[in-house]
Amino acid sequence: MSASRIGQMLPSRSVSVLNGGNVWFFGGGTQYPAGYLVSGVRSMLIPSQLSPFSPQSIALSGVSERRRGLAQEKMTENGVFSRDKVLTIDTMNPTVKNVEYAVRGPIVQRAMQIEKELREGVKKPFTEVIKANIGDAHAMGQQPITFFRQVLALCSYPELLNENMFPEDAKNRARRILQACGGGSVGAYSASQGIDCVRQDVARYIERRDGGVPCDPDNVYLTTGASDGIVTMLKLLVCGEGASRTGVMISIPQYPLYSAALAELGAVQVNYYLNEEKCWSMDLSELERSLAEARKHCNPKALCIINPGNPTGQVQSRQCIEDVIRFAAKERLFLMADEVYQDNVYAEGCQFHSFKKVLFELGPEYSDNVELASFHSTSKCYMGECGFRGGYMEVINMDPEVQAQLSKLVSVRLCPPVPGQALMDLVVNSPQPGEPSHTTFMKERTATLSLLAEKAKLTEQILNTVPGITCNPVQGAMYSFPNISLPEKSINEAKSLSLSPQALGQAPDMFYCMKLLEETGICLVPGSGFGQKDGTYHFRMTILPPTDKLKILLAKVQEFHQKFTQQYS
Amino acid sequence: MSASRIGQMLPSRSVSVLNGGNVWFFGGGTQYPAGYLVSGVRSMLIPSQLSPFSPQSIALSGVSERRRGLAQEKMTENGVFSRDKVLTIDTMNPTVKNVEYAVRGPIVQRAMQIEKELREGVKKPFTEVIKANIGDAHAMGQQPITFFRQVLALCSYPELLNENMFPEDAKNRARRILQACGGGSVGAYSASQGIDCVRQDVARYIERRDGGVPCDPDNVYLTTGASDGIVTMLKLLVCGEGASRTGVMISIPQYPLYSAALAELGAVQVNYYLNEEKCWSMDLSELERSLAEARKHCNPKALCIINPGNPTGQVQSRQCIEDVIRFAAKERLFLMADEVYQDNVYAEGCQFHSFKKVLFELGPEYSDNVELASFHSTSKCYMGECGFRGGYMEVINMDPEVQAQLSKLVSVRLCPPVPGQALMDLVVNSPQPGEPSHTTFMKERTATLSLLAEKAKLTEQILNTVPGITCNPVQGAMYSFPNISLPEKSINEAKSLSLSPQALGQAPDMFYCMKLLEETGICLVPGSGFGQKDGTYHFRMTILPPTDKLKILLAKVQEFHQKFTQQYS
Known part of the structure; x- marks a missing residue:
């Protein structure tokens, strides 16, 4: 334990720290006060798990070089020794x-x-x-489905079963769910895979949806939202080091859960680009290019598809899905189909085709072999019940030994939230014709989906009137992802800024969106957050704000874009 | 793509596959039918992420050696080609x-x-x-707190706010929570860190609990049960390879979430043993021994404590907590205090002391420096609301840059379940004297805790009457973890079995518990699942079954133990 007084110049860098809604900027070159003691020389860790392709890996290793070996204590004003943190940005998990x-x-x-x-x-x-940054329907004023909330209230407080203010079908659903819960309480843990009867209902729903293709409830896992299922599946898939590291193919633009999970797991993100010119469809040739490229430096094992698309709002054709399945079979890729927007299809001529259904229609060569995990959620469609964190995944053709590992893995977190499981049950087992709640349910469901369809059209139409903005039809999901032309001058100005070590602050469309927010109060997400072809710029906006606010939003975007273009021309 | 027909003998091993509640045993030496084609030679991955200390790493690498390079297609009876899975036990994530x-x-x-x-x-x-394997109070018949469920019903179906069947304080709490939700709906996402007003209520609760030690709501993160918070914190801490791999000190016996999370994250589990002779207390000398040992092969960065203890039911003394904090400060360890049983203290002379309170009482040398994360949950105490997956963690003295990373990390999963957040709010902001629900709330709370105290005593007393069973007092939490003497003959018989590749089936106390289950229907968890000193055997049983069933359970254990001892003597 050698100790000496130093007045050390700590490494200079700009760091933006986000905490509890506050953004702090720390400028570079902080000169720490005198009174430091170097104590307990401890070797710091090299961020060896960092992706060799990420810009941070270079930036951070420099910092580590300088800080390594310096564990410091300082004397504070009142004479108390203050020590360096155990957990710092340099010693924490680099992934x-x-x-x-x-x-x-x-x-x-x-x-x-x-x-x-x-x-x-x-x-x-x-x-x-006005927030159009996240697919959060209720926050934007969408009303919950009455039947769902009645059953949830009954499950929460079963005394209400004695009240005659609730319809009989709501009470029956609640009784059935409660009977399947330990001690008749939604406060008991469920089986880790999810409540049995809910998984059975999910299986029957999938069979109906897919025209009778069989579904085994043992292959259904209830999850804490779709995100949980997706991360769990990726966790099973990822392994290896160096050139044998697992690669996972994801669309660009993508929903950033995928890139985030892959970064955390230390897997290789393999990008394939959606074809913006063809309404964000998937091109077989692009999949082939992407895979061939990836095989040079990693071991691609899985292919993820989001359909209907997030952030791009497209609905893939049956032909396209068939092509993707054949490709996955030929190239030995595990398919992950994110189908949380399966009810959100608006455009004429478009239809939702589940990957599972198409897989089975292709015959046993495919349906007996191709491994597929499909994800659904209570958060989207006409429900929009994000807060409950309900969801399920179905696994098809999974190796039984791997599936045993999956079952074990999910048991560590005990179980998905039971109210979310109950809600998932109601979604897959909604009021049927003849039941007292059916009419109201259908009215509410149809009203929500029709309104979304209207707003999808409105968004596309208005955005396309703006010179410099090109917007594909919002065929489904809840988002438009228009292409925006940015003047060269604005691109240069954005690039000259260095607000954040993530370099996100320097993306030209981040610059654009930040300015839009400051000047108009409209909150969108820049395309760079989802990925896009180099040299193209976009933003994602949800179609969820109430129609009057959506109109204001679109008018403001229109006005802002024109002003912005003039300002930087 | 070379292809040739082979009749390959696949590796011989016994595998137990658990799926959807079914256990299948696959015997060794499966001879696959002829008709295999070796197609597309693809290098399989070496399980390099496996702990070098785990027995599986040796067993599995043997399997991989034999399978490596063999990607196979086989012809099925109807002439369809069937291929090997992409994701198999050999290609999946070894962690x-x-x-x-x-x-x-x-x-x-x-x-x-x-x-x-x-x-x-x-x-x-x-x-x-009779299940006494898991701390699942409601499943064992414990009734939920009326007030909590009333508010949850009101939040689920706000129409009920117009009914006069609910007390005003329940309505007020519901209104306050709904106002803090986007669009006034628990179906909206909350902030990723949790609803603001809930975090504020948590902060005030912690301040009251700790006699005024200040708590900043910005340091409170709502979680999906305590498990979620614990895994998130471990995720931040873990990094490095080889001798610089992060080590995390956990008690033995431990709650297996810790070992599971560390295995998954590829960290080194550093065991310190609780002192069974001194009622499972923590010994400073044992902590020192454990740490010194660990430093030879890893980089120990954190120390986890469960108090009151799971599975051991002890309540640590204030002196012990003080010692642990001084130890952590001296040795530069991040403290993780799992305090989910903070209301479950039964034994006379025992009291719950939060790590935070003791930390602050030790003065600024500690309170300004020692990094601590503390975890709480809605699942235990008098609530037992496991199914809602509610919880929080408070972080103290965390480096602001790391905390920004924590905030970013939790945002990827969007938010903890909102009903669970609402429930957490009610726990920390329960009915106050003068409010209409106060009397009933107190009555229910006291009744539950008194009954648990009775059952804790009953369990200890009866188990200690059995020759060969020694049971420490159940001072707190929900478990007893008695020491059981097993005859040499039974130990040898257990060891001769090889039902599972995890070797868990061979642990003598697993053998004992499995026999107990088959013969009496009583479901306990063997001590080997939690860890124990070599050559000692235990089981964990909850004190949660209703008193009449608990008595039956204890009588059956008594009888079984005597019979078992005779049979193998």
Whole structure:
């Protein structure tokens, strides 16, 4: 334990720290006060798990070089010794540092701060923040389905079963769920895979949806939202080091859960680009290019598809899905189909085709062999029940030994939230014709989906009137992902900024969206958060705000884009 | 792509596959039918991420050696080509294979199967399975707190706010929670860190609990049960390879979430033994021994404590906690305090002391420096609301840059379940004197805790009357972890069995518990699932069954133990 007094210049870098909704910027070159003691020389860790392709790996290793071997104590003003943290940005898990999640990233943090400023009376050129950054239907005013909430209330407080204010079918559903719960309480743990009768209902739903293709409830796993299932599946798939590291093919643009999970797991993200010119469809040739490229430096094992698409709002054709399945079979890829928007199809001529159904229609050569995991959720479609974190995944053709490992793995977290499981049950087992709640249920469901269809059309139409904005039809899901032309001058100005070590602050469309937020109060997510072809720029906006607010939003975007273009021309 | 017909002898091993409640045993030496084609030679992955200390790493690498390079297609009877899986036990993530979770392990799977057999009319020497394997209070008949469920029903179906069947304080709590939700709906995502007002309520609760020690709501993170928070914290801490791999100190016996999470993250599990002779207390000398030993082959960074203890039911003294904090400060360890049983203290003279309170009482040298994360949950105490997956963690003295990474990391999963957050709020903001629900709430709370105290005493007393069983006082939590003497003959018989590749089936106390289950219908978890000193054997049983069933259970254990001892003497 050698100790000596030093006045050390700590490494210079700019760091933006986000915490509890506040953004702090630490400038570079901090000169620490005198009074440091070097104590207990301890070797710091080299961030060896960092992706060799990430820009941070280079930046961080430099920092580590300088800090390595310096564990410090300092004397504070009142004479108390203060020591360096055990857990610092340099000693923490480097894979976590690589994680990015734009949907709740810096722009949303800033939006929350602006809302706070507005409440505190700070004057802005607008009076409210309109959030179109996240697929959060209820937050945007969508009403929950009455039947679902009645059953959930009955499950929460079974005394209500004695009240005659609830329809009989709601009571029956609640009784059935409660009977399947330990001690008749949603407060008991369920089986880790999910409540038996809920998994059975899910299986029957899948069979109906897929025209009779059989579904074994033992292959259904209830999850904490779809995210949980997706991360669990990726966790099973990922292994290896160096050139044998697992690669996972994801679409670009993608939903950033995928890139975040792959970064955290230390897997290789293998990008394939959706074809913007053909309404964000999947091209077989692009899949082939991407895979061939990836095989040079990793071991691609899985292919992820989001259909209907997030953030791109397309609905893949049956032919396209067939092509993808044949490709996966030929190239030996595990398929992961994110189908959480399966009810959100708006465009004429478009239809949702589940990967499972198409797989089975291709015959036993495919249906007996291709490994597939499909994901669904209570958060999207007409329900929009994000807060309950309900979801399921179905695994098909999974190796029984691997499936045993999956069952074991999910048992560690005990069980998905039981209210979310109950809700998932109601989604797959909704009121049937002849039941007292059927009419209201259908009315509410249809109204929500029709309104979404209207808003999808409205969004596409208005955006396409703006010079410099090109928007594909919002065929499904809840998002438009328009292409925006940015003037060269704005691109250069964005690139000259260095607000964040993630370099996200420097993306031209981040610059654009941040300016849009500051000037109009509209909160969108820049395309760079989802990935896009080099040199193209986009933003993702949800179609969820109430129609009047959506119109205001679109008018403001229109006005802003024109002003922005002029300003930087 | 070279292809040739082979009749390959696949590796011989016994595998137990658990799936959907069924246990299948595959015997060794399967001779696959002819008709194999070796197609597409693809290099399989060496399980390099396996712990070099695990027995599987040796066993599996042998299997991989034999299978490597063999990607096979076989011709099925109807002439269709069938291919090897992409994802197999050999190509999957090896860290997942190392995960074990005894609380829901083979013995519980078997219990579920026996229950099914009983329903199907299979004759057994008992008529029901009594489960004392998991801290699942409601499943064992504990009633939920009325007030909590009223508020949850109101939050689920706000129409009920118009009914006069609910007390005003329940309505007020529901209104307050709903106002803090996006669109006034628990179906909206919350902030990833948790609903603001809930975090504020948690902070005030912690301040009250700890006699005024300040708590910043920005340091409170709501979680999906305590497990989620614990895994998240471990994820931040773990990194490095080889001798610089992160080590995490955990008690033995431990709650197997810790060992499972560490296995999955590829960290080194550093065992310190609780002192069974001194009622499972923590010994400073043992901590020192454990740490010194660990430093020879890894980089120990964190120390986990469960207090009150799971599975051991002890309540650590204030002095002990002080010693642990001083030790952590001196040795530069991040403290993780699992305090989910903070209300479950039964023994006279015992009291719950939070690590945070003791930390602050030790003065600024500690309170300004020692990094601590503390975990709580809605699942235990008097609530027992496991199914809602509610919880929080508070982080203290965390490096702001790391905390920003934590905030980013939790945002990827969007948010903890909102009903669980609402429930956590009610726990930390329960009815106050003068409010209409206060009397009933206090009555229910006291009744539950008193009953648990009675059952804790009953369990200890009866078990200690059995020759060969020694049981420490159940001072707190929900478990007893008695020491059982097993005859040499039974130990040898257990060891001669090889039912499972996890070697868990061979542990003598697993053999004992499995026999107990088959003969009496009582489901306990063997001590080997939690860890114990070599040559000692235990089981964990919860004190949760209703008193009459608990008495039956204890009488059956008594009888079984005597019979077992005779049989193998």
